[in-house]
Amino acid sequence: MGRRTGTSWWMLCIAFGLLALAQVGRSQDASVIAQGQYLARAGDCIACHSNPGDKPFAGGRAMITPFGTLYSPNISPDPVTGIGTWTSDQFYNMMRTGRSPSGQLIYPAMPFAAYTKVTRADDDAIFAYLKSVPPVHQQNQDQDLRFPYNNRNLLMGWRTLYFKEGEYKPDPSKSSEWNRGAYLVEGLGHCSMCHTAINALGGSSASSAYQGGLIPMQEWYAPSLTSNREAGLGEWSIEDISDLLQAGVSKRGAVYGPMAEVVYNSLQYLSDADIHAMAIYLKALPSTGETAAPTETETQDKLRLFPLGKKIYEAQCAMCHGLNGEGRGWDFPPLAGNQSIQMTSSVNPIRMVLNGGYPPGTIRNPRPYGMPPFAQQLSDEEVAAVVTYIRTAWHNHGAAIQAHDVNVLRPAPLN
Incomplete structure (x- = not known):
C-alpha cells in the first residue's frame, strides 16, 4: 500500500512538472x-x-x-x-x-x-x-x-x-542607440529604398544613399534626408523627428502620400525606444546635396506669379496655415521654414494643393486634420502661383514653378 502511494506521488510530481514545462513552452x-x-x-x-x-x-x-x-x-x-x-x-x-x-x-x-x-x-x-x-x-x-x-x-x-549579402554589424565606435537605429533604418525599415534615387536598372548607388528621389510610377518625391534644404534632419530636434515618425505629424510638418502609409502600417506601432533610436541615427546622417541657387528664369517666374499667389494664399490658405505661414501646431503644419515646401522637386506641394490629403490616423493622432483639394477650383496658372508663393515667401528658399509643372500632375477628368 505504501509503495503504491509513493509511486503515485512521484507520478503526480512528474505530471505536474511536465505540465509546468508545457506552460513555459507555450509562454x-x-x-x-x-x-x-x-x-x-x-x-x-x-x-x-x-x-x-x-x-x-x-x-x-x-x-x-x-x-x-x-x-x-x-x-x-x-x-x-x-x-x-x-x-x-x-x-x-x-x-x-x-x-x-x-x-x-x-x-x-x-x-x-x-x-x-x-x-x-x-x-x-x-x-x-x-x-x-x-x-x-x-x-x-x-x-x-x-x-x-x-x-x-x-x-x-x-x-x-x-x-x-550579410547581417548588420554594429559599429563599436557608436552608441547602442545609434546602432539600434541603424539596424532598424537600414534593415527592416528599408528606408533607403524610397529615399535614394533609382536608376534605369532599378538599382541605387550607395554614394547617393538618402539623397532623395522620385518614387517610380507613384509621382511622389521622397526627400533627401541628408540635405537641410530638403528633409535633412540636422536642424531638427530628436523630439520632432520622433513625432513625425510615430505620430505622422510634428511641429515641423506632417507626412502624406507613401510615407503616410508607412507611418500608418508600421512606425506608429514601434516602441518609443526604437523610434528614438531611429531618430538618433537619421539625425546623424552626413549632410550632403545642397540645392543650387534659382536660375534667372525661375527668378522671373517668381516676380510674375508672386502677387497672384499671395492673393490666393490669403483667401484660401491663411485661415489654417497662418497669414505668415506660421501654422497651428500639429493640426496645420507651418509653411514658413518648412523644408518639404522648399525642395528642388516641387512634386509634393503641387500634389497637395491639387489633391489635398490627410496625415495618417495614428495612435498618437487618431483624428488628423486634412487638406482640401483645389484641383477643381484653381487653374494650372493659379496653382503654380500659390505654390510659387509658399516656396518663396517668408524667407523660404524654394524656386518658382510653372503651369506646365502643375498640368503634368493634375488628375485626369472623370468621364
Whole structure:
C-alpha cells in the first residue's frame, strides 16, 4: 500500500512538472510570436503582401513598376498557396539571400538587399508570427514584366551591382542607440529604398544613399534626408523627428502620400525606444546635396506669379496655415521654414494643393486634420502661383514653378 502511494506521488510530481514545462513552452512561443508581429510591423510586410480590405498576407497586390507589374506572393501559412510547408531555415535563407526555397531569384521589389541585414533570431520570430496568422488559400499571380525584364536570369547582373549579402554589424565606435537605429533604418525599415534615387536598372548607388528621389510610377518625391534644404534632419530636434515618425505629424510638418502609409502600417506601432533610436541615427546622417541657387528664369517666374499667389494664399490658405505661414501646431503644419515646401522637386506641394490629403490616423493622432483639394477650383496658372508663393515667401528658399509643372500632375477628368 505504501509503495503504491509513493509511486503515485512521484507520478503526480512528474505530471505536474511536465505540465509546468508545457506552460513555459507555450509562454515562450507566445512571446516569440508577439516579437515576430512587432518585427513584421517594423518591416511593413502587410503593405505589400495584402490588398486593402482583403485578408492579411494573402498577397496579390499589384505593384506597378517601370518594368511592368509585379504581384506580391501569398505569405500566409496556407500549405498549398502560401508558406505553410516552409521551414524556418528556408524563410531565413530567403530573407538573407533573396532566393526562394526552390532557388529562384526574387525580384528586388522585395527589399531583400535591406532584409539581409536582419538577424537570424529576428527572422525566426517573424516566421513564427507568419505561421500563426490565419491561412488564406489564394493562388499567386504570375509576374507581368516586359521583355527582357521577365528573364529572371538577368537578376544575376543586378545582384552583382547592387546586392551585398550579410547581417548588420554594429559599429563599436557608436552608441547602442545609434546602432539600434541603424539596424532598424537600414534593415527592416528599408528606408533607403524610397529615399535614394533609382536608376534605369532599378538599382541605387550607395554614394547617393538618402539623397532623395522620385518614387517610380507613384509621382511622389521622397526627400533627401541628408540635405537641410530638403528633409535633412540636422536642424531638427530628436523630439520632432520622433513625432513625425510615430505620430505622422510634428511641429515641423506632417507626412502624406507613401510615407503616410508607412507611418500608418508600421512606425506608429514601434516602441518609443526604437523610434528614438531611429531618430538618433537619421539625425546623424552626413549632410550632403545642397540645392543650387534659382536660375534667372525661375527668378522671373517668381516676380510674375508672386502677387497672384499671395492673393490666393490669403483667401484660401491663411485661415489654417497662418497669414505668415506660421501654422497651428500639429493640426496645420507651418509653411514658413518648412523644408518639404522648399525642395528642388516641387512634386509634393503641387500634389497637395491639387489633391489635398490627410496625415495618417495614428495612435498618437487618431483624428488628423486634412487638406482640401483645389484641383477643381484653381487653374494650372493659379496653382503654380500659390505654390510659387509658399516656396518663396517668408524667407523660404524654394524656386518658382510653372503651369506646365502643375498640368503634368493634375488628375485626369472623370468621364
